[in-house]
Amino acid sequence: MGFHTFDADKAARLERPEVRYRWVSAEELIGPLLAGAESASADLDAVADLGSGTGFYTDDLAPHAETVYGVDVQAEMHEFYREKGVPENVELVASDVADLPFADGELDGAVSTMTYHEFASPAATAELARVLDPGAPLVIFDWSAAGDGEHGPSADERYAASDAVEALETEGFDIVTAAERTETFGVVARAP
Template sequence: MSRAFGDVAEAYHRLRSVIPYAALDWLVPHPCHRAVELGAGTGIQTHRLTRYADEVLAVEPDAKMRAAFTVDGVKLLAGTAEDIPVEDGTADLVVAFESWHWFAQPAATREVARVLRPGGTLAVAWNLPDIHDDWTAEFWSPVTGAHDETRRPGRLILSATEPFATPQYRVLRWTWRRHVDDLVALLGTYSRVIALDPLERQEFLDHQRSLVPADIVDARFTTICWRTVYKGA
């Protein structure tokens, strides 16, 4: 299913929210000479990451997403979290923005450990809608609905046998003023909506639009951040 995002690459790039700088300040180690971003997509998060690392390698499996990648000065690599095309022990940071829950485990975690130098950081983060009343609960249901616990957005689950320190956790809350049209279009970039057939998708989005109480709304979001240090083999 993660490959289906390429079918909405333009909308994904235009509408998806970026991870706040306050989150990156906490997630990225200092100094950071080489950062590897997994599931980099169109580069909407990569642009900010370049402010923190001397070198950024962006890894993305979907050819359509790579075709829409827009960040200059970044080496874009075809690859997956389970087969990262980066040399052993060369990264100060491996980061996944809004993508960790798609990766096959424990293969991805083992690949991250291979790529990181001892003392390097694994960081993951998601922007998730903040549910605070009835309309937001129903509107965002495709994003916040039931997930398998090991594949739930916002969770970092590591086996006790993995060579990482106990993960640290931080939450940031913020608002994003959006027109209802953009909010509905944003909803259309999530996997459960992409998976609907075209007629069903349009009917669903029309219904979701009717839930929004105003043309302009201050949408509340929560950024969930995890970081952990690779202890070495």
């Protein structure tokens, strides 16, 4: 599978709630992050949105964490987000997931919405195991290889839920849930 990122010139297309929430709701991301918190209203200290792009889902995470790191490899996506308006507790980080600038165990959780196919590699999975606090949730939703390819990247650039599960288990993650859905898959795991 080749390295693929979303065309930054089309970033405005990522700001359509009627399309984005059709595939992944804010609740599906936030629920697993807060599941380990002392109460449903407890804020997390530090969470990363991997492949944050225009900040569409980052904005949903912001009210639930002290700091949210919007991680994206494309500086153009951060520029779009800055023009849109970045919440005060969001820090934008230009980085590849395989080389994150965080200390060991620094993150209380991480999410990836429709970007796993962009960074899926043993190096990225190992890096996530390093930067997530033991037991911290990792929530991944992406376009599924089982989908028809009408939406999202071409089928040859996609993974199945089982591929993500295998990669995560290889690094010691505990799988909480894994499911194939219409066009997408979802995996929730806990860091080793």
